[in-house]
Amino acid sequence: MENAKLRHGLAIAVLIVLTAAVLAALAQTRRAFPAAETPAAVSETVTETADDVRETYSAPAEAQTEWMPPIEYDEYTPSEIDAQSFRDTVVLGNSQAQALQNFGLMQNADFVTRIGLSIHKVLSDGTATPPIASLYGKQYRKAVFVFGENELGWPYPKNFISHYKKVIDKVREINPGVAVYCQAIFPVSAESSAKSTTGITNENVRKFNAMIEEMCGEIGATFMPYASAFVDPTGALPQGAAFDGVHFGYDYCKIWAGDLSAYLAGGDDTAASGADTATTSEGVTEP
Amino acid sequence: MRKIAVLLSLLIVLGFAACGKTPAQTDTPDMQTSVSAAPQSADAWLDLLSAQLPFDDSMTAVPDRAAALYGILDEDGYTGSSALYISTMATPEEIAVFEIDGAFSAEKLTELAEARLARQKESYASYAPEQMPKLDSAVIRTCGNFVIVCVCADNAAAETLLASYA
Numbered sequence: 001m002e003n004a005k006l007r008h009g010l011a012i013a014v015l016i017v018l019t020a021a022v023l024a025a026l027a028q029t030r031r032a033f034p035a036a037e038t039p040a041a042v043s044e045t046v047t048e049t050a051d052d053v054r055e056t057y058s059a060p061a062e063a064q065t066e067w068m069p070p071i072e073y074d075e076y077t078p079s080e081i082d083a084q085s086f087r088d089t090v091v092l093g094n095s096q097a098q099a100l101q102n103f104g105l106m107q108n109a110d111f112v113t114r115i116g117l118s119i120h121k122v123l124s125d126g127t128a129t130p131p132i133a134s135l136y137g138k139q140y141r142k143a144v145f146v147f148g149e150n151e152l153g154w155p156y157p158k159n160f161i162s163h164y165k166k167v168i169d170k171v172r173e174i175n176p177g178v179a180v181y182c183q184a185i186f187p188v189s190a191e192s193s194a195k196s197t198t199g200i201t202n203e204n205v206r207k208f209n210a211m212i213e214e215m216c217g218e219i220g221a222t223f224m225p226y227a228s229a230f231v232d233p234t235g236a237l238p239q240g241a242a243f244d245g246v247h248f249g250y251d252y253c254k255i256w257a258g259d260l261s262a263y264l265a266g267g268d269d270t271a272a273s274g275a276d277t278a279t280t281s282e283g284v285t286e287p
Numbered sequence: 288m289r290k291i292a293v294l295l296s297l298l299i300v301l302g303f304a305a306c307g308k309t310p311a312q313t314d315t316p317d318m319q320t321s322v323s324a325a326p327q328s329a330d331a332w333l334d335l336l337s338a339q340l341p342f343d344d345s346m347t348a349v350p351d352r353a354a355a356l357y358g359i360l361d362e363d364g365y366t367g368s369s370a371l372y373i374s375t376m377a378t379p380e381e382i383a384v385f386e387i388d389g390a391f392s393a394e395k396l397t398e399l400a401e402a403r404l405a406r407q408k409e410s411y412a413s414y415a416p417e418q419m420p421k422l423d424s425a426v427i428r429t430c431g432n433f434v435i436v437c438v439c440a441d442n443a444a445a446e447t448l449l450a451s452y453a
Binding site for chain 1: 344345347349350351352356373374375376377407410411413414415
């Protein structure tokens with residue numbers, strides 16, 4: 001009888017201990033959630049969510065089938081940035097160009113950039129000092145244009161080119177002899193392209209770039225295609241190049257600045273001789 | 288015997304409870320007590336703030352760019368130290384730290400910071416309106432010999448952190 005009572009008592013004890021262990025384990029699990037309220041944990045949570053989305057995302061079939069040339073983007077060797085190549089250079093453009101400025105990657109260059117700047121706002125933006133006003137008072141030998149990302153959703157792409165030509169004409173008028181460089185629009189990430197409701201898609205990037213390249217041929221400007229580091233085999237911006245799929249971080253801006261440096265250094269002879277300076281937007285070369 | 292077993296079990300349960308931490312005692316760093324003294328340089332401030340505050344954007348510490356970004360020209364003669372932590376431009380997030388220096392008093396630097404934030408608001412209002420709350424709640428604080436600007440994913444946390452040094 002005494003043994004039966006002892007066994008009964010021990011059984012209850014074991015049950016209580018097991019219950020306590022389970023409760024302790026549950027409490028340990030719950031502790032992970034309040035931690036998310038701390039600043040560091042919030043940041044981690046956001047990052048994890050974005051990574052999850054990227055990992056589960058598959059590029060649309062059209063992007064995978066449309067892109068023809070094989071691209072070995074991971075074998076790209078960045079060019080060195082030569083600050084001398086940016087002397088007498090002005091960069092006009094949008095937030096991507098402003099990142100180059102803010103990161104200090106183009107020493108010696110002047111910048112006329114604004115967040116969200118579109119090409120039709122360069123000559124007139126409803127203020128007394130539109131962006132173009134910044135070009136008066138100094139002569140530049142090279143002008144780099146970074147436009148298109150904000151205009152990809154325009155319903156009439158030809159208007160983009162029309163405005164682009166007018167801006168280039170004005171810059172040439174202010175800076176006789178300036179060499180003009182037009183940066184190709186960079187692709188966006190596959191995820192951004194698929195989700196965009198405003199036309200910022202890689203299909204439009206390709207369409208607009210073809211028009212910019214054609215325009216450059218017509219008006220004697222230099223079209224600068226993006227380096228292979230900026231595109232993956234599907235035609236999209238590689239994962240990790242831009243946290244939001246559009247705006248580059250420092251590392252990619254540095255690659256870009258190296259490419260610009262190489263282009264502009266190569267163009268020094270052209271700029272010095274004014275080889276393309278007398279070419280108008282109508283494609284007529286003047287003596 | 289049965290009473291002894293129950294008592295023993297209760298003791299064990301209490302032991303488990305004592306070992307566990309409450310949510311308030313988790314591994315979360317206490318921002319106000321983990322730092323004993325205010326940083327003494329712009330770079331040290333930047334190190335502290337970039338480590339403690341949350342950011343949505345991919346951020347980069349860029350040397351020698353803070354003054355230019357805030358409208359201080361070379362010819363203005365500003366010789367104080369400064370530091371900058373800047374976004375990709377997808378968001379207006381940034382930290383800027385300026386040492387008070389000669390004509391660049393706390394008031395003057397605060398004025399420049401307000402002008403910078405006004406320019407940013409003008410840009411982001413149409414470009415990324417969802418980012419405007421970050422600019423509307425941006426923090427400008429004078430801490431010792433430094434004027435500090437914080438635009439991050441949790442400006443309330445920035446306010447709390449800086450208030451502990453003000």
